[in-house]
Amino acid sequence: FSIVQLVSTSVTHYSIPEEMKEGSVVANLATDLRLDVKTLNERKIRLDIVANKKYLDVNKETGELYIMEKIDRELVCNTKSTCYLRLEVTLENPIRIFNIDVEILDMNDNAPQFRRDTIYLDVSEAAPKGERFSLSNAVDPDVGSNSVKTYYLSESEYFNIEVQTGRDGSKNSELILLKQLDREQQAVHNLTLTAVDGGKPARSGTASVIVRVLDTNDNKPTFDKSLYNVKIMENSPIGSLVLHLNATDSDEGSNSDITYSYSLYTSEKTQEKFHLNPTSGEITVRGMLNYEEFNIYDMEVIATDKGANSLSGQCTIKILVEDMNDNHPELSIKSFQSPVSEDIKLDTVIAVVSVSDKDSGENGIVDLHIPDNMPFKLKKSTDNYYELVVSEALDREKVPEYDITFTVTDRGSPPLSDNETMTLELLDVNDNVPQFPKSFYTIRVMENNAPGALLESLSAFDPDLHENQYLVYVIIEKEIANTSMSMLFSINPEDGKLHALKTFDYEIEKEFHFHIEARDSGSPPLSSNVSVHIIIVDQNDNAPVIVSPWRAHGSVVEEKIPRSTDKGSLVAKVIALDTDSVHNSRITYQFLQVTDATLFSLDQYNGEIRTMRMFSYRDPRHQRLVIVAKDNGEPSLSATVTIKLSTEETAVKAYSDMTEVPLEYDIFSDLNLYLVIGLGSVSFLLLITILVTIVLKCQKAKPSKAAPPSRNSVISERNSTIADSTLVSNDAYWYSLFLAETRKGKLVVRQPVPKGSRYIVSSIPRGTGLTDTSDSAAST
Incomplete structure (x- = not known):
């Protein structure tokens, strides 16, 4: 832009565009007002701006009028007419005042603007075509051709606009309805109204026009389905x-x-x-x-x-x-057979059951069940009818009755059910034999029992019922030594109690074997038997009997012994027998009295009496020994024997200790040994003579009637009363020795056998009459 100076006589005019920048020179007052630049500072130039003093100022050195701050015409003037900034320039020495008008020229720096961004219009859907509706105008602070020039409407098949010019040159717009509206088809129409100014380049502003279609009752209610x-x-x-x-x-x-x-x-x-x-x-x-x-x-x-x-x-x-599964299934037992025999045949029908359900579909389909662990099964005969049949063999003794629960269940969700329980009783048949608790009875009976004493209750058991379990007991006959078992024992036929009919003696009868039968009363009857072993238990009812040394009269036995007997020599042997059992017949020997306890010893098991030392001149000539033989019973029984020993100085037969030899060998019955006591040193010839004499005596000499019995004699008198007898003993500590005296006999010595075995000692038959042979000597 160029600065245009308006020259007048009283006011100096300048026109500047509002877009001039800060620092731009508006005019050179020194030149325009013909002022001397050199004297400006001396004359103190002063610029007074009537309004908006912040926009302009004068350079005091050059006299140039320049812009201090960018000028906004619409802000400074806020009017559609011309816009001026009025200034006064004052010079001193001399004082001069200049009036200056600076016109601010408009530029298209503002776009049209609607008072509201959104314009709302309510139009009835019944409004006729061609009806008009006023719209708000847009405003533009610019003036002249830079202000609003025209309006445009966005594309719409229902609306259009018409622009009209007012008396003051302002532009107005009206909305025109092109065709009838349908609210149900489109309830709101969104339009855009644009205002455009005449500047170059042109500027524009927009506003939203919302047309709300007002309803009329032109539609009926409808359902989404017919x-x-x-x-x-x-x-x-x-x-x-x-x-x-x-x-x-x-x-x-x-x-x-x-x-x-x-x-x-x-x-x-x-x-x-x-x-x-x-x-x-x-x-x-x-x-x-x-x-x-x-x-x-x-x-x-x-x-x-x-x-x-x-x-x-x-x-x-x-x-x-x-349908809801709201009806419980129903069952009806049409027939039920009870009781039935326990031997009923398989597949026999014992019940007929019907089932039903008022529901439909799956809810009305029903199933019938019984417990899985029963010997029965269900068979479907016709629709909704079932038969209960026997599927396994029945046994009343194992299960006497069955509680059969019939359960009917439908197939609904959740399923419903009903049940009914019937009791099936089983009738007994005689299909079980009597049973004894044991297969073998061992009964111990103490000897000397009272006749009629109860020995044992042999009750058997029969799991059947009624007459099938009523038992009768009998002893199966068996003879022993022409004696029937029924004469020795009796059994109660009703309760099986066994009694002894006599008193038993262990020493005569030790055991019995027989059978007892138990028979039921069924038809046909069944029976079983059990083996019975009666053992007679020994009592200590027999006292020991001393069989050696033999006592002819009373209980005193007299024996002679040389005083020269050595230490440990056998003086005598006491033998006692007991006919009781092993335990009761075990014999032990003890001294009851002894003249000198230091002279003799007694073996408590074999009854041997031996010297513990040699006789001395101080020892009495006569010794008295009292020996007791006790058995092992409770209470213990015993027998005693008294032995009187006399020592003598004369020579006597020498006897050696009894030696046990096998049964097959005999020893000489007339063997008499004489011991010769020599003192000092004897010549060899005298010794030979003595030996010859001893040998001759052994072969030829005959003992007189007064000869004393040997100290090793078991039976000292010839008139023994126990010869030709048989004795039985089980004592493991006894020697198996039996000595018997006969007129023509031999000594028989048996060897011992192992402990616990039975020993049988027997004698050789005794002869009658005397003989003059050497065999007539007393045997030992």
């Missing part, structure tokens, strides 16, 4: 929702408010079962539903709006009531 099919469970509680109807009306306001009602075609029964809410359109259950009673309901519902001229629509609803 026919509704609804399923509902029969057990639906009262008040439960069946269907929510939602009729729509494309109108608005009261024109779209809808009420619902049943039509005249809806039956009273349906209306009694279902309630229709007139406001919300909800259909709910009013009465109890029962599929088995009625399962299909038809209804017609009308929807009416609330417009001035109300319109309505309708729909049909079919409600299908679905």
